[in-house]
Amino acid sequence: MSVNEPTTRLVILISGRGSNMRSIIEAINHQQLDARVAAVISNRPDAAGLEYASSQSIPTKIIDHKAFADRESFDRALAQQIDEFNPDYVILAGFMRILTAEFVEHYQNKLINIHPSLLPKFKGLDTHQRAIDAGEKEHGASVHFVTAELDDGPVIMQAKVQVMPDDSAQTLAARVLEQEHQLYPAAIQKLVNVKQD
Incomplete structure (x- = not known):
């Protein structure tokens, strides 16, 4: 490891194209984020984001959830794979699996998610339509620590539209996705700064 290589290691979990994963990698490439991606792991073999990660010389792994009898055994296999890369933070970037409490606990204060609303408002799905239906003047995205309760952990940073x-x-x-792409790297950098202090 060279002297200037970032010491904060990230493992990113994706299920699809991984646009937030790409924004994190691009922020690292542009030296706006002082971290390195140790691996990108997907639960879907056809996730388009894997190709991009490979093109950036980042190790990729597939843990296909369909190969497991239940959520618990999938989560255990996933955790085992993640732990091989010894990450400081596990970043959920469009990872479309609800994780078990055991998994969340294993990565307490290390598991980070981005949610397309200004939490605690509009947890769960269809956040944009729900914000419109509620007559909200502001909407946005939140980066937060993951806890066992869905979309409920402490907020690290938010962006408003x-x-x-x-x-x-x-x-x-x-418009929210545009903000997400700036917010996620910035929130991770905030964690890196705290860790380095």
């Missing part, structure tokens, strides 16, 4: 009168769930989602 204005809800426009003519917004649809799609237009609002697109």
